[in-house]
Amino acid sequence: MTASATAPRIDTELRPEAIRIEGLRKSFGPLEVLKGVSLCAREGDVVAIIGGSGSGKSTMLRCINFLETPSAGRIVIGGEEVRMKPDGSPADRRQIEALRQRLGMVFQQFNLWSHRTILENLIEVPVHVLKVPKAEAITRAQRLLDRVGLSAKADTYPAFLSGGQQQRAAIARALCVDPRAMLFDEPTSALDPELVGEVLAVIRDLAAEGRTMILVTHEMKFAREVASHVIYLHNGVIEEEGPPEALFGAPKSDRLKQFLKSVG
Ligand code: ADP
Ligand code: MG
Numbered sequence: 001m002t003a004s005a006t007a008p009r010i011d012t013e014l015r016p017e018a019i020r021i022e023g024l025r026k027s028f029g030p031l032e033v034l035k036g037v038s039l040c041a042r043e044g045d046v047v048a049i050i051g052g053s054g055s056g057k058s059t060m061l062r063c064i065n066f067l068e069t070p071s072a073g074r075i076v077i078g079g080e081e082v083r084m085k086p087d088g089s090p091a092d093r094r095q096i097e098a099l100r101q102r103l104g105m106v107f108q109q110f111n112l113w114s115h116r117t118i119l120e121n122l123i124e125v126p127v128h129v130l131k132v133p134k135a136e137a138i139t140r141a142q143r144l145l146d147r148v149g150l151s152a153k154a155d156t157y158p159a160f161l162s163g164g165q166q167q168r169a170a171i172a173r174a175l176c177v178d179p180r181a182m183l184f185d186e187p188t189s190a191l192d193p194e195l196v197g198e199v200l201a202v203i204r205d206l207a208a209e210g211r212t213m214i215l216v217t218h219e220m221k222f223a224r225e226v227a228s229h230v231i232y233l234h235n236g237v238i239e240e241e242g243p244p245e246a247l248f249g250a251p252k253s254d255r256l257k258q259f260l261k262s263v264g
Contacts, residue, residue: 015042017079018181018212019064024073025088026059033059035236036073041181041229044210048223048244051233052259057216060233061185064214065103066096077103078180101129104174104182108190110166112158112173118145119154122173130177137176144172148202164195171202181212189218220263224248232256 019041026034033056041047049057062068064075070088074081077099083091090096112121122141126132132140145151148168158166167187174182184203188196200222207213207226217223223230223244230247232240232255240253251257 015044017041017076018043018045019078019214020074020076021060021064022074022076024060024063024075025071026056026063026068027071032071033236034063034070037233037236037238039214039231039238039241041212041214043212045212045228046207046226047214048227048230049214049216049233050218050220050223050230050259051239052262055233056236057233058185061105061183061214061216064183065100065105066090067105101125101177102180104171104177104179106167106170106174106182106184106187108186110158110163110170110190112166112170114158117155117157118150118161118169121158121169122176125173126176141172141176144175145169147175147205148172149198162195163191164198167191167195167199168202171199171206175206181214182206184213184215184217186216186218218263220248220260232259234259 017040022038023036024034024038025032025036037060039047049060051057059068063070069090070084072088076082080099082099083095085091113124116124119138119141122144123134123137126137127134142151142154145154148171150165150168150172153161153165153169158169161169187203188199191199200219204226227244230241230244231238232247234255240247240251240256248260251260
């Protein structure tokens with residue numbers, strides 16, 4: 001059978017679900033930040049989340065790995081439902097820990113441990129939490145550092161690296177746990193403009209190899225290029241979502257049109 005641009009993506013429904021959230025709500029005191037958001041990322045999907053500052057993007061991402069406790073809703077990771085109490089707090093801490101270990105989170109501010117070398121940063125969780133034999137963890141870490149172009153920096157401390165290098169190291173660290181999905185929260189927004197490209201190149205490479213990821217980004221061109229699905233969040237609600245061509249090429253909601261204009 002020959003593939004054509006109009007052929008239905010019949011494989012879409014067959015790929016297993018990696019992350020599903022349903023009706024997710026989160027309040028901070030009286031402030032309701034997420035007002036019932038849902039998404040489903042299947043294995044290999046790249047879901048980009050866009051939206052203005054304060055729209056709830058980080059909170060949504062942080063709820064997925066329980067850095068924030070949801071107020072309500074369902075979260076299912078790799079087919080496993082996160083057991084929550086009626087108030088949204090986790091019913092089983094060990095379940096959360098186990099699930100979180102397999103989600104690679106990359107933050108805006110790199111969050112490397114400053115008093116450890118790059119290699120030590122990479123092997124910390126595998127060795128001390130996942131109990132991977134040290135030699136094995138080091139071999140894997142070196143391979144990942146090589147992949148992000150940092151083999152020469154293994155024994156360097158983070159402060160001696162550029163922001164772009166630190167973020168690439170943080171991505172390699174997240175990959176060390178063999179994550180079932182990567183969560184990126186504006187991974188390039190703390191970088192000097194000339195360093196953005198090298199970090200996007202690493203993320204692009206991960207997308208191309210079929211990594212499942214949820215990516216909060218303000219790099220619209222990049223989102224359009226790598227995402228399989230785009231979610232526009234406004235005021236804690238999914239205002240519009242769809243394939244990148246539709247969302248960027250033919251936005252329907254006035255708010256999204258306005259937003260796309262404002263980010264240029
Ligand atoms: P975004 O990432 O889209 O910029 P956030 O998810 O960081 O937005 O924040 C959404 C809203 O929630 C903002 O109004 C922010 O001030 C508020 N918020 C985020 N975290 C907290 C917190 N820990 N305590 C109180 N308010 C918070
Ligand atoms: Mg944010």
